[in-house]
Amino acid sequence: MQYQDKDFGTIHITVNPRARRIIMRPVVGGLRVTVPPYRSLTLGEVKEVIDNHRSALLRNWHKVNERPVTSDEELKYLRKAAKQYLPIRLAELAQQFNFHYTGLKIQSSRTRWGSCSGTNSINLSLFLMRVPEHLIDYVILHELCHTVHHDHSDRFWALMDEVTGGKAKELRKQLANYTTA
Numbered sequence: 118m119q120y121q122d123k124d125f126g127t128i129h130i131t132v133n134p135r136a137r138r139i140i141m142r143p144v145v146g147g148l149r150v151t152v153p154p155y156r157s158l159t160l161g162e163v164k165e166v167i168d169n170h171r172s173a174l175l176r177n178w179h180k181v182n183e184r185p186v187t188s189d190e191e192l193k194y195l196r197k198a199a200k201q202y203l204p205i206r207l208a209e210l211a212q213q214f215n216f217h218y219t220g221l222k223i224q225s226s227r228t229r230w231g232s233c234s235g236t237n238s239i240n241l242s243l244f245l246m247r248v249p250e251h252l253i254d255y256v257i258l259h260e261l262c263h264t265v266h267h268d269h270s271d272r273f274w275a276l277m278d279e280v281t282g283g284k285a286k287e288l289r290k291q292l293a294n295y296t297t298a
């Protein structure tokens with residue numbers, strides 16, 4: 118049996134007589150679910166189990182589905198989109214929450230989404246253009262908060278919570294589902 122899922126793609130469900138529990142394995146373009154035969158599981162029950170493990174599964178799914186190389190064409194597109202969007206959004210959020218930064222560099226960094234220098238100049242990765250807008254905001258706000266606290270202290274996270282409506286850690290968790298690769 119199979120069905121479509123908004124995050125994973127095709128969910129393939131198979132019954133394995135030797136399975137002792139539900140096993141979920143991310144594959145390219147989908148998820149393989151093996152269920153034990155001892156009782157008939159409804160599709161609703163399988164979906165519920167997937168939902169309960171969705172964020173962790175998604176993390177692994179992204180590793181499996183990661184594109185190894187970004188084509189020159191895609192990189193060009195991302196860079197153009199980043200240059201159009203990020204400077205404006207950074208300025209908006211800085212103004213909204215009264216932060217001051219000294220500059221912005223858009224980088225093709227694959228190791229981090231952003232950083233903030235000792236002189237409060239902000240670097241943002243062009244790969245941010247692949248994540249949802251509210252998570253781009255999270256990264257921008259994260260770097261803007263570093264203009265006030267240059268560390269990840271409790272005071273830093275308290276400020277993050279102030280500017281994200283108390284959702285800082287939740288947003289950080291969501292961002293972990295994406296990679297800069």
Ligand SMILES: [Zn+2]
Binds near residue numbers: 259263268269
């Ligand atoms: Zn940080």
